[in-house]
Amino acid sequence: MKLLFVCLIATLRRSQAHLNxxxxxxxxxxxxxxxxxxxxxxxxxxxxxxxxxxxxxxxxxxxxxxxxxxxxxxxxxxxxxxxxxxxxxxxxxxxxxxxxxxxxxxxxxxxxxxxxxxxxxxxxxxxxxxxxxNNTRILHADTLGMGDGTAMGVESESKVILFPNRDDQVCVGGNIWNLPGDVESTDCSLTNGCGTTIYSGADCSNATTLGEHYFNVDVVATDPWMEAGYQATDSSGNAFYVHCLTTGHASHEGRALVVHSTEGEPQSCGVLEFEAEGEGDHDEDHGSGGKEDGATSSNGTSISLILTFVLVGLVTIPATLWRW
The missing domain is CATH 2.60.40.200 (Superoxide dismutase, copper/zinc binding domain)
Structure with a gap:
């Protein structure tokens, strides 16, 4: 009679790829x-x-x-x-x-x-x-949590799309994780509440170094960022947003992109940079909309644990497999 062995293979993997x-x-x-x-x-x-x-x-x-x-x-x-x-x-x-x-x-x-x-x-x-x-038209920011407590866990991946013949107009969109769950648009009524905003500064150290909302007052009469942000989160605190606006500025590279809380406080920040060659190629297996296997957190590193049950007959295989 053959004996059947069930082996648990665990793979710990570090990746440098964006969600893409x-x-x-x-x-x-x-x-x-x-x-x-x-x-x-x-x-x-x-x-x-x-x-x-x-x-x-x-x-x-x-x-x-x-x-x-x-x-x-x-x-x-x-x-x-x-x-x-x-x-x-x-x-x-x-x-x-x-x-x-x-x-x-x-x-x-x-x-x-x-x-x-x-x-x-x-x-x-x-x-x-x-x-x-094309990558030459995409600015990318992986944002990290700012401050203390729950804000430290808020991360996002955002992209700013540039238009060759409309250099002062942009579309900004992305995914945000680890926000409070089940947020609705009515929870975002305070100034900067649920905002996703480009700031004039290039330093994410604190709210002071962020500077001001990034728009040209000589071109745009009212602050376009006051209406920009995520409108809801799911039960796990995930959000997805897109907004298109006129900033009046021709360059957005090197500016800080910030995710705000429902109260309008800066929670997560990253600096916009052009994507490296190959980063814009999207992954064909997106899963459920959370961070995918191998996707990075905002500091460029993530660890994913894959658990696979293997049914074998009279075959010796390692119980664990570690790969870095």
Whole structure:
């Protein structure tokens, strides 16, 4: 009779790779044959959340109808019909729109998809195909906890997407971990509450060294960062966010990106740097949206423990396998 042995193999692994959730961008151009869309132009981005079903999107589009508000049922931005039918934009007195949101689409099949912009009457006026964003257009920050207590555990991975022809406009998005669980948007009403903000400083030592919110007062009338941040966390304290805004500055490299608490206190900070060659290549196995096997924490190091049960017959294998 053969004897069966169950061996537990434990692998302890250290990795230097980022989460590498892909970001896609589309240049929005007029739709041929539609005279009403001749001046439509812009950009749109889509961030993967990492759970395989959720994305964050945003962008900037000009040449639309002027002063369109939230009651405009035709003002749609979409990749697919559902659940995109409820995604809307508003425009200013110049017919320009600035938009962002997080949505569950149920797929990661994004590259090559058409991003469609519809006018006030629902007619398609702009279109662009999504392509993976080149590393030269991505600033990256892994943030670490600041201060004492629970704030020390708050970490995030954020990316800032730059646009060649819109150098004072950016889209910022990323994943945050170890926040309080089950936060809702109503918990974020205080100044800087749940904010994700780029600061003028380049030093994450404390709140003083961060400087001020990073925007050009000569270009932007009001602080754009006051409306930017995560809107909710899950039961484990994880959050995903995307927002697109005009800062009025052409350069964002070397600035501090900060995650705030619901009370508006700085909780986690990292300095924005361009991604190294190869870091922008996304991992095909994203799992549940938390940190994946081999993903780093904000200081570039993580340890993951993989437990695998192996059923063998009369075979000798090591009980443990350690690899660093």
């Amino acid at each position: 959730h892909a970001v896609y961008a589309a240049d929005i151009a007029p739709i041929s044959g539609n005279s009403d869309s001749a001046t439509v132009n812009g950009v749109a981005v889509v961030f993967e959340a990492g759970d395989g079903v959720t994305v964050g999107y945003g962008g900037f589009v000009d040449g639309l109808g002027v002063n369109l508000d939230a009651s405009c049922t035709g003002c749609n931005i979409a990749i697919h019909s559902d659940p995109w039918t409820e995604e809307r934009y508003v425009t200013d007195e110049d017919g320009s729109a600035q938009f962002s949101n997080v949505i569950v689409v149920g797929t990661r099949d994004l590259e090559g998809r058409a991003m469609i912009v519809s006018g006030a009457d629902g007619t398609r006026v702009g279109c662009g195909l999504l392509e993976m964003v």
